Amino acid sequence: MFIIATIHWPKYTLYLFFVFYLGILYYFYYFYKQFSFRKLKKNLGRVVTFWIPVVLTFFGLYLANYIKVQVLPYVFPGVKDGTVQIIYHNELLPTLMYATMMIVLKPVAEELFFRKAIIKFGSTKKVIVFTILSLLLCALSRANGLLGIAEWMLMALPVTIAYVATRNIYISLMAHVLFEFYDNIYSVVYSIARIFSR
Numbered sequence: 255m256f257i258i259a260t261i262h263w264p265k266y267t268l269y270l271f272f273v274f275y276l277g278i279l280y281y282f283y284y285f286y287k288q289f290s291f292r293k294l295k296k297n298l299g300r301v302v303t304f305w306i307p308v309v310l311t312f313f314g315l316y317l318a319n320y321i322k323v324q325v326l327p328y329v330f331p332g333v334k335d336g337t338v339q340i341i342y343h344n345e346l347l348p349t350l351m352y353a354t355m356m357i358v359l360k361p362v363a364e365e366l367f368f369r370k371a372i373i374k375f376g377s378t379k380k381v382i383v384f385t386i387l388s389l390l391l392c393a394l395s396r397a398n399g400l401l402g403i404a405e406w407m408l409m410a411l412p413v414t415i416a417y418v419a420t421r422n423i424y425i426s427l428m429a430h431v432l433f434e435f436y437d438n439i440y441s442v443v444y445s446i447a448r449i450f451s452r
Contacts, residue, residue, distance in 0.1 A: 274363075285411045288423075291303070307419075307425045310446050311412050311426060312433055314411070314416075316436075336400070337405070349442065360425065365413065369414060369417045385418060392403075
């Protein structure tokens with residue numbers, strides 16, 4: 255339903271994604287109890303078992319993004335990826351909403367839903383099946399073209415590997431938040447500076 259909504263109402267994608275991610279966070283924090291600030295704080299003090307995997311996952315995301323942006327467009331020239339564009343007006347409130355969504359809501363919601371809630375541990379077969387399902391559903395939330403789906407599966411791969419390997423959602427979550435901050439902060443600051451310089 256969410257995917258269909260982004261296709262039919264492209265002008266409202268910012269608000270659709272914002273509500274989608276906020277709804278996931280509300281459910282998984284208040285009802286499903288899958289996030290704990292206390293556990294996150296406890297993890298922050300662990301260098302070897304937390305920060306090293308976080309750094310490795312961050313660089314995995316960086317590499318995946320490099321392949322997505324710099325390599326695949328040249329391998330498939332002229333092929334539309336079908337990525338859902340998040341459209342917002344160049345005004346202060348929409349820009350702040352976009353920044354909050356991309357840097358905080360999106361990475362946390364995606365980790366809690368597409369990784370922690372969907373991937374089931376047990377037999378190797380079960381892990382593989384649910385991991386593929388997780389990657390596919392995550393990609394479908396961002397793209398409706400074959401190339402775009404493949405690209406977003408690639409982008410989700412590092413955090414998925416981190417979660418499956420460590421079974422610690424706070425590792426993939428932190429790496430995802432840090433990467434989204436790195437990937438979006440420049441454009442957000444630039445947009446806000448332009449708004450105030452009018």
